[in-house]
Amino acid sequence: MTSLVLPEFLHRVDHQRCRRCKRCVMSCGFGALQFLERVVADHAKCVGCHRCATFCPEGAITIERNPTALRYNAHWSEEHRKAIWRQAESGGMLLSAMGNDKPYPSYFDHLLLDACQVTNPSIDPLREPMELRTYLGSKPERLEFGAGPDGKPRLTVELAPQVQLETPLVFSAMSFGSISLNAQKALAMAAEKCGITMNTGEGGLHKDLYPYSRHVVIQVASGRFGVSPEYLQQGAAVEIKIGQGAKPGIGGHLPGEKVPHEISETRMVPVGTDCLSPAPHHDIYSIEDLAQLIGALKEATRYEKPVGVKIAAVHNVAAIASGIVRAGADFIFLDGFRGGTGAAPTVIRDHVGLPIELAVAAVDDRLRREGIRNRASLVVAGGIRSSADVAKAVALGADVCAIGTAALVAMGCHLCQKCYTGNCSWGIATQRSELVRRLEPDVAAERLVNLVRAWSLELKEILGALGLNAIESLRGSRERLRAVGLDQTTLDILGVKPAGR
Amino acid sequence: MTTEICAQQMDYRELNAKVRAAVAGGERELVLSQVNGQRYLGVGLTQPVKLSIHGVAGNDLAAFMDGPTLEIWGNAQDGVGNTMNSGRVVIHGSAGDVLGYGMRGGRILVRGDVGYRVGIHMKSFKRQVPTIVVGGSAGDFLGEYMAGGVLVVLNLWKEEKEPVGRWTGTGMHGGAIYLRGGSVSPDRLGREVLAAPAGEEDQPVLFPLLDDFATTFGLEAEELRRQPFQRLTPTSHRPYGNLYAY
Ligand code: SF4
Ligand code: SF4
Numbered sequence: 001m002t003s004l005v006l007p008e009f010l011h012r013v014d015h016q017r018c019r020r021c022k023r024c025v026m027s028c029g030f031g032a033l034q035f036l037e038r039v040v041a042d043h044a045k046c047v048g049c050h051r052c053a054t055f056c057p058e059g060a061i062t063i064e065r066n067p068t069a070l071r072y073n074a075h076w077s078e079e080h081r082k083a084i085w086r087q088a089e090s091g092g093m094l095l096s097a098m099g100n101d102k103p104y105p106s107y108f109d110h111l112l113l114d115a116c117q118v119t120n121p122s123i124d125p126l127r128e129p130m131e132l133r134t135y136l137g138s139k140p141e142r143l144e145f146g147a148g149p150d151g152k153p154r155l156t157v158e159l160a161p162q163v164q165l166e167t168p169l170v171f172s173a174m175s176f177g178s179i180s181l182n183a184q185k186a187l188a189m190a191a192e193k194c195g196i197t198m199n200t201g202e203g204g205l206h207k208d209l210y211p212y213s214r215h216v217v218i219q220v221a222s223g224r225f226g227v228s229p230e231y232l233q234q235g236a237a238v239e240i241k242i243g244q245g246a247k248p249g250i251g252g253h254l255p256g257e258k259v260p261h262e263i264s265e266t267r268m269v270p271v272g273t274d275c276l277s278p279a280p281h282h283d284i285y286s287i288e289d290l291a292q293l294i295g296a297l298k299e300a301t302r303y304e305k306p307v308g309v310k311i312a313a314v315h316n317v318a319a320i321a322s323g324i325v326r327a328g329a330d331f332i333f334l335d336g337f338r339g340g341t342g343a344a345p346t347v348i349r350d351h352v353g354l355p356i357e358l359a360v361a362a363v364d365d366r367l368r369r370e371g372i373r374n375r376a377s378l379v380v381a382g383g384i385r386s387s388a389d390v391a392k393a394v395a396l397g398a399d400v401c402a403i404g405t406a407a408l409v410a411m412g413c414h415l416c417q418k419c420y421t422g423n424c425s426w427g428i429a430t431q432r433s434e435l436v437r438r439l440e441p442d443v444a445a446e447r448l449v450n451l452v453r454a455w456s457l458e459l460k461e462i463l464g465a466l467g468l469n470a471i472e473s474l475r476g477s478r479e480r481l482r483a484v485g486l487d488q489t490t491l492d493i494l495g496v497k498p499a500g501r
Numbered sequence: 502m503t504t505e506i507c508a509q510q511m512d513y514r515e516l517n518a519k520v521r522a523a524v525a526g527g528e529r530e531l532v533l534s535q536v537n538g539q540r541y542l543g544v545g546l547t548q549p550v551k552l553s554i555h556g557v558a559g560n561d562l563a564a565f566m567d568g569p570t571l572e573i574w575g576n577a578q579d580g581v582g583n584t585m586n587s588g589r590v591v592i593h594g595s596a597g598d599v600l601g602y603g604m605r606g607g608r609i610l611v612r613g614d615v616g617y618r619v620g621i622h623m624k625s626f627k628r629q630v631p632t633i634v635v636g637g638s639a640g641d642f643l644g645e646y647m648a649g650g651v652l653v654v655l656n657l658w659k660e661e662k663e664p665v666g667r668w669t670g671t672g673m674h675g676g677a678i679y680l681r682g683g684s685v686s687p688d689r690l691g692r693e694v695l696a697a698p699a700g701e702e703d704q705p706v707l708f709p710l711l712d713d714f715a716t717t718f719g720l721e722a723e724e725l726r727r728q729p730f731q732r733l734t735p736t737s738h739r740p741y742g743n744l745y746a747y
Binding site: 086087089090091092093094095193222223224228230232255256264268269272273274276279282283292293295296297299300301302343407501 | 514517521524540543544545547553560561564565566567579583584586599602603605618621622624625627629642645646648650672674675738740744745746
């Protein structure tokens with residue numbers, strides 16, 4: 001069937017400057033470029049990933065949004081019309097990748113941080129110690145001390161297992177399968193260097209990552225792929241994945257053609273089988289069932305590791321979170337509706353879930369009111385773009401922020417949103433060896449380490465300006481936030497005053 | 502030498518810690534008596550130990566287990582063999598729901614009935630082929646999402662009943678289910694399964710399982726081998742292909 005959808009991008013080559021090196025042709029994972037005496041583009045195949053333009057030694061390439069205008073219609077937007085054409089041509093659900101890209105409000109952009117002036121002086125982080133270290137795990141209700149054998153005071157409360165993080169950041173779950181092994185290696189190397197964690201996602205743990213296992217959170221999801229006793233012994237913490245912000249209530253599906261040898265070994269399924277992660281865990285239909293799985297994982301790991309639960313932020317998130325804490329989770333990973341994914345039905349990605357800012361505020365509030373906030377750490381994710389977002393999320397109640405999309409962007413991702421095709425020109429969301437090879441783990445890890453370092457420095461500046469010397473002092477400190485342009489109900493949910501008050 | 506642990510009034514954490522300590526101390530055979538619903542027995546054990554469990558084994562028996570042999574002289578509750586990797590579980594009574602969820606290897610033999618959602622998402626990998634044999638009948642959703650392994654339901658005790666509940670094999674995309682008897686009503690089967698009489702080609706898979714079951718529970722192996730079986734296999738290994746526009 002002829003497609004009625006016009007190309008989204010136009011690929012332009014300045015043939016005067018082009019020196020015919022064909023580098024761009026090789027760069028393109030999507031097969032959009034050919035060399036027929038000169039570079040010829042199939043515009044329809046171009047996804048705007050910018051790999052070719054970035055590596056053109058002559059800077060001869062520009063990628064333009066196709067200016068051919070459809071008749072303006074505020075209701076029947078170009079996007080709606082294109083979606084209908086694509087569905088009429090295929091009969092299939094539209095797929096997307098990365099996070100919700102629709103112009104819903106970003107509450108982070110309506111929040112401003114406080115700073116000290118005159119009284120309560122600010123702190124200079126360049127001279128004064130500034131503590132970004134924090135711990136993932138359940139905290140005791142109170143601390144009790146007694147005298148040790150040497151007569152000196154000693155903590156007498158037994159502490160639950162904790163994961164020490166040098167900065168309040170972790171890398172979100174991205175499975176081997178959704179991203180390449182080189183991308184996972186880079187994340188693991190960077191996590192080790194930064195003293196934080198990466199997360200296997202539901203794809204098992206490749207043997208190459210075993211040396212980093214102290215900096216790896218291992219995931220147990222509904223398909224239980226790669227979950228073996230050996231896997232459970234690896235890892236600093238265990239995360240039960242119930243949901244993810246990009247596709248709440250939706251399972252995962254790695255098609256068989258994306259299960260080559262290495263992935264099959266890691267997921268422990270035969271080469272070429274579909275990996276279906278059912279939407280629910282079929283052994284979890286209630287909070288009691290969840291408690292049972294948490295208990296089983298704690299038994300299986302000898303109570304040596306925190307066991308947490310990842311959920312998508314949805315309408316009743318606060319009540320759900322309360323149940324999860326009561327089920328014995330040591331941390332909750334809360335994923336907002338901007339959270340990324342390797343593949344999701346577009347209709348779900350774009351229309352389901354909650355903004356993370358409201359979710360974290362509601363959850364923190366509820367857990368505090370119930371007196372159980374100490375029992376679990378809150379890891380907050382879903383569209384964290386900068387250190388400012390981190391600081392605001394912490395002030396709203398997060399212990400730690402998780403970054404997935406930001407980490408990929410640091411490695412080179414241009415958010416073309418075509419991860420599900422497996423053709424990522426940047427070697428990230430692909431298993432094609434010629435593409436994977438171009439992502440050098442060392443180089444990508446360095447970029448990640450730099451990003452974490454930069455955000456950590458900025459966080460210290462923010463804390464210093466607030467007159468604080470520890471990130472944990474900012475947690476849940478909503479008094480240090482003010483809102484611009486939000487209605488009263490939203491302010492109530494956020495627990496934040498309007499600017500000027 | 503065998504260590505005996507009396508589980509009466511004992512919390513599951515204490516009981517499991519005792520088992521682990523005994524195993525770490527080199528014990529290879531344990532008898533647990535007066536078990537009354539304690540959870541997580543055998544969880545995470547990776548040594549080739551033998552546990553004789555007397556009483557009712559609690560939820561998540563043998564979850565994540567890798568190697569041991571458990572024999573339960575009584576019933577077992579829900580979640581037996583959750584994500585089990587290898588080993589053997591023999592249950593002389595009946596077992597509850599969600600038995601063998603995500604099981605990747607090893608064998609579970611149940612003399613009596615099993616509940617709902619048994620064998621969901623079982624999968625096989627290389628030489629690991631999980632197998633479950635049920636002497637009685639199974640509830641709804643048997644073998645849902647099944648991706649590998651073998652499930653056998655013998656329905657030996659109440660033949661007037663159907664061997665399985667509804668939605669058997671829904672979303673199945675690998676492995677095989679064998680049901681003793683001529684033909685199960687088609688309304689019991691998921692859309693993704695193909696039912697056919699088991700033939701000679703099934704014997705190498707089926708007979709060793711029947712023999713094992715017969716020997717374990719003192720039945721006539723020859724008698725079981727002579728019975729008619731129906732085989733359920735997936736119609737496609739890609740039940741959910743073709744749903745998306747790329
Ligand atoms: S490399 Fe990316 S931007 Fe360049 S032609 Fe291919 S898809 Fe388009
Ligand atoms: S990971 Fe690759 S395919 Fe996915 S959005 Fe980024 S550049 Fe595109």
